[in-house]
Amino acid sequence: MSKFAAQGIRIDVPDGWEAVDRTPPEAVDDGSRPAPTLHVSSVLIPEEIASFGGPVAERMTSDDTFMTLIDYGPELAGTPLFASEGLPTLDASMFHRETVLGGLEHQTACQHFFTYEGRAFCLYVILGSHIDRADLIPKVNSMIQTLELE
Amino acid sequence: MTALVIIEGVIVLLLLVLVAGLLKSHAEILRELHRLGGDVGSPSSPRGVAVTGLGEVPLKAIDGLDTSGQARRVSLVHGKGETLIAFLSSGCSACLDFWSELGERPAMPTETTRPVIVTRGPENESPSSVRELAPRGVPVVMSSEAWDAFKVPMTPFFMLVDGKGSILGEGSARSWGQLLGLLDRSMQDLSDPVDVTIAPDDPSLFANPTKR
Numbered sequence: 100m101s102k103f104a105a106q107g108i109r110i111d112v113p114d115g116w117e118a119v120d121r122t123p124p125e126a127v128d129d130g131s132r133p134a135p136t137l138h139v140s141s142v143l144i145p146e147e148i149a150s151f152g153g154p155v156a157e158r159m160t161s162d163d164t165f166m167t168l169i170d171y172g173p174e175l176a177g178t179p180l181f182a183s184e185g186l187p188t189l190d191a192s193m194f195h196r197e198t199v200l201g202g203l204e205h206q207t208a209c210q211h212f213f214t215y216e217g218r219a220f221c222l223y224v225i226l227g228s229h230i231d232r233a234d235l236i237p238k239v240n241s242m243i244q245t246l247e248l249e
Numbered sequence: 250m251t252a253l254v255i256i257e258g259v260i261v262l263l264l265l266v267l268v269a270g271l272l273k274s275h276a277e278i279l280r281e282l283h284r285l286g287g288d289v290g291s292p293s294s295p296r297g298v299a300v301t302g303l304g305e306v307p308l309k310a311i312d313g314l315d316t317s318g319q320a321r322r323v324s325l326v327h328g329k330g331e332t333l334i335a336f337l338s339s340g341c342s343a344c345l346d347f348w349s350e351l352g353e354r355p356a357m358p359t360e361t362t363r364p365v366i367v368t369r370g371p372e373n374e375s376p377s378s379v380r381e382l383a384p385r386g387v388p389v390v391m392s393s394e395a396w397d398a399f400k401v402p403m404t405p406f407f408m409l410v411d412g413k414g415s416i417l418g419e420g421s422a423r424s425w426g427q428l429l430g431l432l433d434r435s436m437q438d439l440s441d442p443v444d445v446t447i448a449p450d451d452p453s454l455f456a457n458p459t460k461r
Contacts, residue, residue, distance in 0.1 A: 103312075105320035114309060115327045120319035143329065143363055146386050 100245070106135030108170060111245035113238060117144045135170040139242065149200075151223050156202030161228035164235055166242070168222055175219035183213040187222060188240050194232050199225055207232050216248050306414045307399060311367060313392025316380040321390050323365050326414040330361030333432075336396065336406040337366055339378035343423065344405045350425045352384025358409055358418075358432045369393045407432070 100111035105120035112118045117140050123133040136150055142163045148155060155165050175181055189209055198208035207229035211222045222243070226235045309326040311334075325332050335351065337344040351364055366383070368374045370393035383389045399408065408419040409432050418435030422428035 101310075103320065103322055112322065115324050117310075117324045117327070118320075118322040119315070120321065122319060124317050124319075141327075143324070143327065144388075146388055
């Protein structure tokens with residue numbers, strides 16, 4: 100693993116995986132800052148990609164993983180949606196086939212909201228195989244536990 | 250008359266020394282060019298091209314900034330197809346065709362090749378110029394660290410890397426077609442190495458070096 104840093108977020112990325120800062124560059128209409136958005140993936144990340152992975156799922160094989168981490172900042176920290184405190188540890192029961200946005204039938208995904216160090220986060224993870232999700236989750240959990248905020 | 254002959258002899262001698270010196274320096278230049286991978290004197294070979302296709306990449310991934318100034322990591326050792334790294338510059342006229350060509354989804358050395366453009370970092374390259382030139386759909390990473398690690402000798406410069414990080418071919422070219430030809434030849438060379446192994450019953454294994 101080696102550290103990837105962007106937008107005040109640092110996370111260890113496994114060897115062979117890609118990472119990209121996809122924070123929307125344009126200012127939000129109401130004057131608030133764009134939410135820092137990081138993509139980390141074992142599949143090659145295309146140039147055109149939506150916040151939650153867009154076309155990536157179609158390119159994933161059964162042993163691939165794609166992760167989006169969105170930092171909604173301190174304003175939403177601790178609100179009901181982000182009530183879960185601390186870095187999450189994902190388990191198989193949190194993944195559902197229907198949570199995959201534009202993916203394939205055998206894939207699975209999890210969306211989890213949490214607050215960490217006074218900032219609100221959304222974590223969205225797509226796994227290449229629902230059946231084999233238990234084999235893929237540990238690597239994601241290891242990565243999440245390395246999250247550091249500046 | 251004798252003096253004239255002596256003077257003429259001295260002049261001839263000086264000319265001989267001069268010619269010998271010129272030949273020697275010319276030979277040194279040719280030797281140096283050959284060492285650098287040039288191919289002077291062979292009209293059939295493309296000039297300014299050096300294809301070696303050996304070794305491993307110095308970095309497993311290229312870390313840098315994209316054209317929006319946002320952090321980006323492109324993995325080279327991902328086990329999924331090949332990566333064609335195009336080291337381009339916004340100010341190099343020979344690069345212009347490659348910037349535009351890459352946006353037109355040109356033929357790749359293999360069906361599983363993904364192109365990636367790498368420029369120097371924003372401290373040594375114009376981000377706005379790179380943004381204007383960057384073709385849609387092709388990752389662009391601005392990274393002086395990568396540039397230095399790969400010891401990029403010139404622009405444009407290309408490197409084809411397999412999913413394990415082995416360099417399949419590298420070099421420079423004037424056109425996309427020429428580049429494909431070079432990389433194809435390099436890959437053929439790699440897949441058809443010279444057999445230097447010694448068979449179990451090779452006579453050399455039974456030779457007695459002390460026996461004359």
